[in-house]
Amino acid sequence: MDYFAQQLINGLVLGSIYGLIAIGYTMVYGIVGMINFAHGDIFMIGGFIALISFLVLVSFGLTAVPVILLIVLLVSMAITALYGWTIERIAYRPLRHSFRLAPMLSAIGMSFVLTNFSQVSQGARVKPVPPIITGGYTLHEGAAGFAVQLSNIQIVVVLTTIVLLAVFTWIVSRTRLGRDMRACEQDQTMAALLGVDVDRTISMTFVIGAALAAVAGMMYLLYYGLVDFFMGFVAGIKAFTAAVLGGIGSLPGAMLGGLAIGLIETFWSAYFSVEYKDVAAFSILIVVLIFMPTGLLGRPEVEKV
Amino acid sequence: MSATSARPSPAPPTSGAAFIFKKALISAGVALVLFSLMIGVRTEAGPQGGLIYWTRFGDLAVLVATVFGGSIIVELLRQWWGPVDSDRFVPKPVQTAMAFAGRWLAPALLVFAFLIPVIFYNQRYILDLSILVLTYVMLGWGLNVVVGLAGLLDLGYVAFYAVGAYSYALLATNFGLSFWVCLPLAGILAAFWGVLLGFPVLRLRGDYLAIVTLAFGEIIRLVIINWQSLTGGPNGVSGIPRPTLFGIPLDNSDDGLAAKLGIDFSPTHRIIFLFYLILALALITNWVTIRLRRLPIGRAWEALREDEVACRALGINVTTTKLTAFATGAMFGGFAGAFFATRQGFISPESFTFQESALVLAIVVLGGMGSQLGVALAALTMIGGFELFRGLDQYRMLVFGMAMVLLMIWRPRGLIGHRAPTVFLERNQAISSDLVKEGHG
Numbered sequence: 041m042d043y044f045a046q047q048l049i050n051g052l053v054l055g056s057i058y059g060l061i062a063i064g065y066t067m068v069y070g071i072v073g074m075i076n077f078a079h080g081d082i083f084m085i086g087g088f089i090a091l092i093s094f095l096v097l098v099s100f101g102l103t104a105v106p107v108i109l110l111i112v113l114l115v116s117m118a119i120t121a122l123y124g125w126t127i128e129r130i131a132y133r134p135l136r137h138s139f140r141l142a143p144m145l146s147a148i149g150m151s152f153v154l155t156n157f158s159q160v161s162q163g164a165r166v167k168p169v170p171p172i173i174t175g176g177y178t179l180h181e182g183a184a185g186f187a188v189q190l191s192n193i194q195i196v197v198v199l200t201t202i203v204l205l206a207v208f209t210w211i212v213s214r215t216r217l218g219r220d221m222r223a224c225e226q227d228q229t230m231a232a233l234l235g236v237d238v239d240r241t242i243s244m245t246f247v248i249g250a251a252l253a254a255v256a257g258m259m260y261l262l263y264y265g266l267v268d269f270f271m272g273f274v275a276g277i278k279a280f281t282a283a284v285l286g287g288i289g290s291l292p293g294a295m296l297g298g299l300a301i302g303l304i305e306t307f308w309s310a311y312f313s314v315e316y317k318d319v320a321a322f323s324i325l326i327v328v329l330i331f332m333p334t335g336l337l338g339r340p341e342v343e344k345v
Numbered sequence: 346m347s348a349t350s351a352r353p354s355p356a357p358p359t360s361g362a363a364f365i366f367k368k369a370l371i372s373a374g375v376a377l378v379l380f381s382l383m384i385g386v387r388t389e390a391g392p393q394g395g396l397i398y399w400t401r402f403g404d405l406a407v408l409v410a411t412v413f414g415g416s417i418i419v420e421l422l423r424q425w426w427g428p429v430d431s432d433r434f435v436p437k438p439v440q441t442a443m444a445f446a447g448r449w450l451a452p453a454l455l456v457f458a459f460l461i462p463v464i465f466y467n468q469r470y471i472l473d474l475s476i477l478v479l480t481y482v483m484l485g486w487g488l489n490v491v492v493g494l495a496g497l498l499d500l501g502y503v504a505f506y507a508v509g510a511y512s513y514a515l516l517a518t519n520f521g522l523s524f525w526v527c528l529p530l531a532g533i534l535a536a537f538w539g540v541l542l543g544f545p546v547l548r549l550r551g552d553y554l555a556i557v558t559l560a561f562g563e564i565i566r567l568v569i570i571n572w573q574s575l576t577g578g579p580n581g582v583s584g585i586p587r588p589t590l591f592g593i594p595l596d597n598s599d600d601g602l603a604a605k606l607g608i609d610f611s612p613t614h615r616i617i618f619l620f621y622l623i624l625a626l627a628l629i630t631n632w633v634t635i636r637l638r639r640l641p642i643g644r645a646w647e648a649l650r651e652d653e654v655a656c657r658a659l660g661i662n663v664t665t666t667k668l669t670a671f672a673t674g675a676m677f678g679g680f681a682g683a684f685f686a687t688r689q690g691f692i693s694p695e696s697f698t699f700q701e702s703a704l705v706l707a708i709v710v711l712g713g714m715g716s717q718l719g720v721a722l723a724a725l726t727m728i729g730g731f732e733l734f735r736g737l738d739q740y741r742m743l744v745f746g747m748a749m750v751l752l753m754i755w756r757p758r759g760l761i762g763h764r765a766p767t768v769f770l771e772r773n774q775a776i777s778s779d780l781v782k783e784g785h786g
Contacts, residue, residue, distance in 0.1 A: 069552070074552075075552050075555065075556065085383070088382075088383065089382050089383070091388065091396075092382040092383070092386045092388055092398070093382060095386070095388060095396055095398050096382075096386060096398070099398070115382075119378060119379065119381070119382065122375065122378055122379055123379060126375055126379060130750070131750045131753075131754075134754045135753060135754060135757055138757040139757060139758065141492075141498065141710050141714070142710075142753050142757035142758075143753075144498075144552075144555070145706065145707060145710050145749060145753050146749070146750050146753040146754065148703045148706075148707070148749065149707075149745075149746045149747070149748070149749025149750040149753065150746065150750055151746070152700075152703075152742055152743070152745060152746030152749065153743060153746035153747055153750065154746075155742070155746075156739070156740075156742040156743040156746060157383070157743060158383065159739065160739055160740060160743060161383050161384050161387070162383065162387065162388060163387070163388075163389055165389070165390060166390075167388055167389075167390065167396060168390060168396070169396060170395065273699070277556075277559065277560070277563065280556055281556070281560065284553065284556060288552075288553075315567075315570075315571040316567070316571060318563065318567055319564050319567050319568065319571075322560035322561075322563055322564050323564065325556070325557065325560050326545050326557055326560060326561070327545075329545070329546075329549055329553060329557055330545045330548075333548055333549060333553065
C-alpha cells in the first residue's frame, strides 16, 4: 500500500509535466488543426534555457534560491515563447491554407532543426545539474521500513502546475484574448469578419503554448536534474498521446490525459518492467483510440458532407 | 477551412527601403533574443562533474548579423518575385519544351539507371550512393501506396522496413534460409504487420492516424531494443549472409560466380549485383503500383483519398480498401528491409528511427503524393542533397530540417503535384493538385 502511494505521488508529478506540454498541443490543434510536431522540442529548448540562465545567475553571485528560480522561470518562459512565435511565423503561417500534410511536414522539419540546433550549439552530452530544491517530508512510515516520501520539488512541480492552470483557465475563459481564441477555434472566417485579428490570436496561442512548455521544461530540469538535446522527442510524443487521450482540443482533457499517461508510465515501471514503459504508454494510446476515438473528454468530430 | 481574406484593417506598406530595413531590424532583434543564451553561452559538464560555461558572443554577433543580412536579401527577392500566388506567364516554347522533357524524363532516367554500373564501374562511392538512393526510391514508392494513393497518413512506415530487415536477418542467421526464400517471407510478414496495424486504425482519420502509426513505429523499435534474447537488443544482428545469385555466391571461392564464369574476381561484382537487385525490386514496386492503380482496388484507394464519405456512399468497402493499402505498402517496405539487411550485413535498431519514417514521408510528399516519377526525383534530391552535406557532419540534420521547411513553403504540393486521371473522356489531361480539395483521410 505504501509502495502504491509512493508511485501515485511520482506518477502525478510526472503527469503534471506531461499535462503542461499537452496543453500546447491541444490548443494549437484546436485552433489551427495541425499537430505542432516541434512542440516537444520547444519543451527541450525551455529546459536548456532554464539551465543556462540558472548557471549564469549562480555565477553572478545570486544565492537566494526562490529569487533565482523565479527569474529563471520568467526568462525561460519569455525566450521560449519567442521561439514558439518565431516558429509559427516562419514555418506554419505561410502554409496555413495549404493542404493538410504540408504544415505537418514543415513541423517535422522544424523539429529536426530545433533538435539539431541545440545539439550543435550546446553539445550532445547530457547536462546534469545538482539538486536545487532539496528536502521533503515523510508522509507515512511503513512496517517494512518503506517510507512514503513527498519531496519539496514534487510539491513545487504540482503547485506550479496548479497555479499555471488556474491562470491559463482564467485567460481562456475570462479575457479578450481567450474569447478570440475560442472564436477562432469555432470559425476563423467568421471571427475575422467580426473583428478578431486571427493572425495575432494564432500567434498568441503558440506563445502561450510555448511558455507552458518552457515551464514544463524547467520542472523537468529541477525534477530529474538533467537535460539533453533529444529529450523533446519522446516527451513530445507522450504529451501528444496525453492530448489525444484526453480528447484533442479539450484543455481539461489535456491535463487529465497528462496525468493518466504519467500514472500509467509510473505504475508500469513500478509493477512490470521499466524497459517497456514507453510501449505501455503508446499501447494505451492505441487501445483508447480503438474504443474511444475522440478521447476521454473530446467532442465527436462531425463531418458535414 | 477557407481563406481568411477579410481583414479588418488595410495591409501596411510592404515595399520601400525603410520597410525592408525595419523588418530586417526586427528579425535581427528576435534572433538576438533567441540565440542569446543558446548560442551566446555554451554549457558543458566540467571535470568535477559540475557544469561549467563559457561565452561565445563572437558567434552570436555573426549569427545575428547573418539574420539581418539574410532578412534584407529575402525581402528584396520577395519584392522582385511578386506575390506568391500570382500567376506567372510561361511562354509557349518553354511550355512545349517542358512537356517534352516531362514525357522523356522517366525513360531517360530509367536508361541512365541501367547504365550506372557501366559508366561508374570503378567508382565504388557512386555505386553505393546509387544503391542507397534506389532503396529510398523503393521505400518512397511503397509508402506512396499508403500515403499518396490511399491518402492514409503513415508516420511509422519504418516499422515495416524494420520487420522486413529483422525477418531476413533472423531467419537467415538462425535457420540458414537463403535470401531468395526470405525475401517473400519478409514481404509477407511485413504485410501481416501492416494488416495488424490497419485493424485498430480503421476508424481513425488524419492526425489521429498519424500519431497512432508513429506510436506503432516506436513500439516496434522499442520491442526490438528490449527483446534482447531474440534480436540482440541495441547490439543488433551481425553476420547476415550476403545474397547469392540463385545459390551461386558472389565471392572468390571456387564455386563463386567469378570462378564459374572464369573471370577474375572483384568485389565490385557484388556491388553491381546489389545495384541491379534493388533496381529490379524498385521497378517491380513501381510496376505493381501502376497496374494496381488501373484495377478497381487502386481506384478505390484514390477515391478514398479524395473523399471517404463519398466512398462509403458509393458502396466501396472502406475496411478492405484501407487494409489492402496498408498491407501492400508494408509488403514493399518489408522487401526493402530485407534488401537493406543483406546489403549491410549488420542491422541494429538505430537504423529504424522515426527520422527514417519522416525522411521517406518527406520524399513522398515532396514527390507530389501519388506521382511515381515525382517520388523518384524527390528521393534523388533528398538523398543526393543529404550526401552533399556529409562533410558538414553535425550540421547535416540541421540543414536537412531547414530544407524540409523551405521546400514545404516553396512547393507545398511537391515537385510534381498533379492528378492524372485513370478514367477519361477522349483525352487524358492531368490537372494541378492545387485544384483538388482533399477530404480528411
